[in-house]
Amino acid sequence: MAPMGDLPVVQAMRYASAGGKRLRAFLVLESARLHDVAPQNAIWPAAAIEAMHAYSLVHDDLPCMDDDDLRRGLPTTHVKWDECTAVLAGDALQTLGFECVSCEACHDDPLVRAELTLTLARAAGARGMVLGQALDIAAETAEAPLTLEEITRLQAGKTGALIAWSATAGAVMARADTAPLYRYAQDLGLAFQIADDILDIEGDVATVGKAVGKDVQAGKATFVSLLGLEGAKSRARALVDDACDALAPYGSEAESLREAARFVIARNS
Amino acid sequence: MAPMGDLPVVQAMRYASAGGKRLRAFLVLESARLHDVAPQNAIWPAAAIEAMHAYSLVHDDLPCMDDDDLRRGLPTTHVKWDECTAVLAGDALQTLGFECVSCEACHDDPLVRAELTLTLARAAGARGMVLGQALDIAAETAEAPLTLEEITRLQAGKTGALIAWSATAGAVMARADTAPLYRYAQDLGLAFQIADDILDIEGDVATVGKAVGKDVQAGKATFVSLLGLEGAKSRARALVDDACDALAPYGSEAESLREAARFVIARNS
Numbered sequence: 001m002a003p004m005g006d007l008p009v010v011q012a013m014r015y016a017s018a019g020g021k022r023l024r025a026f027l028v029l030e031s032a033r034l035h036d037v038a039p040q041n042a043i044w045p046a047a048a049i050e051a052m053h054a055y056s057l058v059h060d061d062l063p064c065m066d067d068d069d070l071r072r073g074l075p076t077t078h079v080k081w082d083e084c085t086a087v088l089a090g091d092a093l094q095t096l097g098f099e100c101v102s103c104e105a106c107h108d109d110p111l112v113r114a115e116l117t118l119t120l121a122r123a124a125g126a127r128g129m130v131l132g133q134a135l136d137i138a139a140e141t142a143e144a145p146l147t148l149e150e151i152t153r154l155q156a157g158k159t160g161a162l163i164a165w166s167a168t169a170g171a172v173m174a175r176a177d178t179a180p181l182y183r184y185a186q187d188l189g190l191a192f193q194i195a196d197d198i199l200d201i202e203g204d205v206a207t208v209g210k211a212v213g214k215d216v217q218a219g220k221a222t223f224v225s226l227l228g229l230e231g232a233k234s235r236a237r238a239l240v241d242d243a244c245d246a247l248a249p250y251g252s253e254a255e256s257l258r259e260a261a262r263f264v265i266a267r268n269s
Numbered sequence: 270m271a272p273m274g275d276l277p278v279v280q281a282m283r284y285a286s287a288g289g290k291r292l293r294a295f296l297v298l299e300s301a302r303l304h305d306v307a308p309q310n311a312i313w314p315a316a317a318i319e320a321m322h323a324y325s326l327v328h329d330d331l332p333c334m335d336d337d338d339l340r341r342g343l344p345t346t347h348v349k350w351d352e353c354t355a356v357l358a359g360d361a362l363q364t365l366g367f368e369c370v371s372c373e374a375c376h377d378d379p380l381v382r383a384e385l386t387l388t389l390a391r392a393a394g395a396r397g398m399v400l401g402q403a404l405d406i407a408a409e410t411a412e413a414p415l416t417l418e419e420i421t422r423l424q425a426g427k428t429g430a431l432i433a434w435s436a437t438a439g440a441v442m443a444r445a446d447t448a449p450l451y452r453y454a455q456d457l458g459l460a461f462q463i464a465d466d467i468l469d470i471e472g473d474v475a476t477v478g479k480a481v482g483k484d485v486q487a488g489k490a491t492f493v494s495l496l497g498l499e500g501a502k503s504r505a506r507a508l509v510d511d512a513c514d515a516l517a518p519y520g521s522e523a524e525s526l527r528e529a530a531r532f533v534i535a536r537n538s
Contacts, residue, residue: 010395086327087331087333091360095395098389098390110378110379120367126361134278138277194420
């Protein structure tokens with residue numbers, strides 16, 4: 001019988017969580033730094049959110065979902081192994097996310113660990129990320145294309161919830177006010193998704209590292225189809241300005257979070 | 270845009286977690302009662318473990334995994350809806366499991382909530398249930414059939430880990446010694462799996478509520494193929510005796526847990 005580390009599912013977990021921009025981990029570490037949370041603690045929610053994000057990508061890419069072959073410039077997990085391994089690896093990555101935030105190394109105070117766990121579960125579940133996914137799927141067979149309000153609600157779940165969790169994690173760990181970081185993250189998450197929709201139009205597959213042009217091909221309503229390309233760009237810029245303003249209580253200490261917000265709409269992958 | 274409760278994924282979550290024997294919830298509630306934990310608290314880990322169990326069944330039944338059409342006498346989730354909805358519903362049920370044990374209603378003491386979460390993650394992840402699943406899949410393409418030792422390790426992960434978590438949850442909630450319940454659960458979990466292997470041979474599909482004869486058909490090593498039918502039955506009876514003995518510290522208070530152990534090998538579904 002193979003040792004655990006040699007099992008395809010464990011190799012696939014490692015493969016699926018490698019690479020990427022690490023935006024969510026960065027948000028955790030920066031929000032922790034702003035609140036003087038030790039990096040050796042902050043690394044746990046940072047690892048947790050990247051595991052959760054990786055799980056969501058592995059399952060999203062499955063043939064029965066978005067059926068994508070390419071992710072981060074490499075074959076998706078079910079292409080590299082098979083669907084069965086991809087389902088299991090995604091499942092175990094979600095579990096690992098919860099293990100990271102509930103283990104003692106994450107924080108001395110069990111109240112903080114329980115709070116990180118509960119907020120992570122709410123962000124990832126059927127009122128957060130899975131809700132966004134389900135609304136996205138429902139939209140594919142809906143009679144009318146989504147309105148701007150509907151697509152905003154969809155994206156607030158699909159990508160916004162985990163981004164908001166990441167950006168507020170440092171404040172939760174310090175038991176401090178999460179409101180400024182929450183406002184920052186709401187704006188950032190929406191700007192991030194608008195930028196994604198723009199990349200789907202303007203990006204090329206080699207740089208973006210995943211399929212492009214899929215939304216237009218599928219006739220899906222996106223921020224670009226609803227606002228136009230220029231309208232979407234100007235909306236994203238306004239959101240980034242708002243996101244930066246929300247960080248005022250932190251002064252110049254939050255400059256790298258402001259840079260991250262500007263990066264989110266300037267990125268090409 | 271549909272309200273959340275009407276979304277197929279939420280309907281599928283409800284469908285997949287209905288029915289069943291509720292053995293794991295029963296173990297949580299009984300172990301809680303033995304430690305004078307209030308039922309209004311114990312109901313949360315009981316709900317959590319049933320959500321986790323339901324998630325594992327929904328994903329196990331997928332075409333890329335065991336490809337089963339029937340579960341608890343009804344069409345499996347991906348047959349009733351589709352694979353995409355089944356993957357998402359399973360994902361969200363796992364998340365819900367972690368939400369149930371980390372919410373304040375579960376327990377006043379955040380240390381207990383964090384401990385329930387951490388132990389649940391360890392039982393469900395790549396060193397517990399997912400490990401068992403992965404070993405099971407690896408066995409299908411292995412050159413030699415599994416030995417008794419290997420199959421015991423496989424089952425300890427696949428079904429044993431969540432059963433052990435359930436039976437010890439009450440002691441964790443009371444911050445009491447988990448050792449007697451852990452020993453009980455180890456024996457019970459193995460007896461449960463041996464009984465499952467026997468049902469696969471002796472049961473009929475209408476009573477069992479899921480496909481039977483699959484192991485023999487697939488030429489899989491099981492406790493029955495390794496020990497023979499009578500050998501398996503006598504091993505299961507010995508395990509149940511040991512499980513009952515492990516409860517000695519609780520005296521007659523633990524009689525319903527002893528009955529559950531006897532039920533596990535006498536059941537016909």
